[in-house]
Amino acid sequence: LRKRGGPALRVSLLQRSERLMNRQLDTTAAKLLETTLQERGMTFYTGVTLTGLQDDGQGQVCAVTLANGRQLPADHVIMAAGVCPNSALGQQAGLACERAILVDGHLTTSDPHIFALGECCQFEQHTYGLVEPIWRQVEVLAAVLCGETPAHYAEAPTATKLKVSGVQLYAFGPTEAEPHHDTLHYLDPENGDYCRLLMHQGRLEGAILYGDTRHGPWYFEQALAATDLTACRHLLLFGAADAQAVLASHASSSFSHREAA
Ligand SMILES: Cc1cc2nc3c(=O)[nH]c(=O)nc-3n(C[C@H](O)[C@H](O)[C@H](O)COP(=O)(O)OP(=O)(O)OC[C@H]3O[C@@H](n4cnc5c(N)ncnc54)[C@H](O)[C@@H]3O)c2cc1C
Structure with missing residues (x-):
C-alpha cells in the first residue's frame, strides 16, 4: 500500500503483541524490521487492540478505536485476522471438534471412516x-488410504523466510533464549545485520537472521539433523564454509584416532 499509494497514502500497522512478528523474531530483530519499515514511511502501533470502527454517518469509516480508548483517524481499514477453520460440516456430521475437526496421527476423525x-x-x-x-x-x-501403516503425522519445526521486498529475514525455533540455552549473537546496526543462534548441548535449536540470511538454510539443516556443532562453535556465526571445514577435519581426526587405537 505504501509503495503503490505514494507519500499521500499514510499507512499505519496495528499489532496486538509488543513487537512485530512476535512468533518468529526476538526483540532485536523485530526492532530492526520496524526501523526498516519506518524508513519506508510506515507507522507502527504495537501492544494495541482494535475494539471498534467509527463511521462518518454516511457509511464510510473515519477512525478506529483502541482498547485504551485512543482513536486513530482512518479512511480504509484492512484486517489480517489469520486463518479460522470452518468445521461446520464436521460438526453437522457429528464429528468431534474443538477449534477444528479433531484428527489423530493418521488423520482419522472421531469416525474411523472419515478423514480430514x-x-x-x-x-x-x-x-x-x-x-x-x-x-x-x-x-x-x-x-x-493405500492400506499401509505409515508413521504417525507429527509436528516438525519450520523456518520462516520473510517476503517483504528488500528485507531479508530467516528464523526458526524459539524466539527467546531459555536458561538452558547457550546464546551466540552478532549485531551490526549500521549495516542492518543481525544473527542470533540458540544452542543446547552443542546442538542448534533456533536461529534468527536479519540482513545476511545466506546461511539460514544451512543452520536449519544442522538443527533438523541435530548435528553436534561443539567443534566449530567459535565459527558458527560466520556461516557454513569455515564451520563445515572444522567439522570435517574433526570427524576425520577422530576417525584416525579410532584407527590408531
Ligand atoms: C492468498 C493466499 C496466499 C497464501 N500464501 C501462502 C504461502 O505463501 N505459503 C503457504 O505455505 N501457504 C499460503 N497460503 C495458505 C495455503 O494456501 C493454505 O494453507 C492451503 O492451501 C490449505 O490447504 P487445504 O487443502 O486445507 O485447503 P484448500 O487448499 O483451500 O483446499 C480446499 C478445497 O476444498 C474445496 N471445497 C471446499 N468446500 C467444498 C465442498 N463443500 N465440497 C467439495 N469441495 C469443497 C475447495 O474448493 C478447495 O479446492 C495462502 C493462502 C491464501 C488464501
Whole structure:
C-alpha cells in the first residue's frame, strides 16, 4: 500500500503483541524490521487492540478505536485476522471438534471412516495455515488410504523466510533464549545485520537472521539433523564454509584416532 499509494497514502500497522512478528523474531530483530519499515514511511502501533470502527454517518469509516480508548483517524481499514477453520460440516456430521475437526496421527476423525486434513483439521493443539505441514499430512493420509501403516503425522519445526521486498529475514525455533540455552549473537546496526543462534548441548535449536540470511538454510539443516556443532562453535556465526571445514577435519581426526587405537 505504501509503495503503490505514494507519500499521500499514510499507512499505519496495528499489532496486538509488543513487537512485530512476535512468533518468529526476538526483540532485536523485530526492532530492526520496524526501523526498516519506518524508513519506508510506515507507522507502527504495537501492544494495541482494535475494539471498534467509527463511521462518518454516511457509511464510510473515519477512525478506529483502541482498547485504551485512543482513536486513530482512518479512511480504509484492512484486517489480517489469520486463518479460522470452518468445521461446520464436521460438526453437522457429528464429528468431534474443538477449534477444528479433531484428527489423530493418521488423520482419522472421531469416525474411523472419515478423514480430514489441512486447514479444517486440528491435530493435538495445532491448526494449520501453511502448505508445508499439510503436504506432510497428505503423505500420511495417502499411505493410510493405500492400506499401509505409515508413521504417525507429527509436528516438525519450520523456518520462516520473510517476503517483504528488500528485507531479508530467516528464523526458526524459539524466539527467546531459555536458561538452558547457550546464546551466540552478532549485531551490526549500521549495516542492518543481525544473527542470533540458540544452542543446547552443542546442538542448534533456533536461529534468527536479519540482513545476511545466506546461511539460514544451512543452520536449519544442522538443527533438523541435530548435528553436534561443539567443534566449530567459535565459527558458527560466520556461516557454513569455515564451520563445515572444522567439522570435517574433526570427524576425520577422530576417525584416525579410532584407527590408531
Ligand atoms: C492468498 C493466499 C496466499 C497464501 N500464501 C501462502 C504461502 O505463501 N505459503 C503457504 O505455505 N501457504 C499460503 N497460503 C495458505 C495455503 O494456501 C493454505 O494453507 C492451503 O492451501 C490449505 O490447504 P487445504 O487443502 O486445507 O485447503 P484448500 O487448499 O483451500 O483446499 C480446499 C478445497 O476444498 C474445496 N471445497 C471446499 N468446500 C467444498 C465442498 N463443500 N465440497 C467439495 N469441495 C469443497 C475447495 O474448493 C478447495 O479446492 C495462502 C493462502 C491464501 C488464501
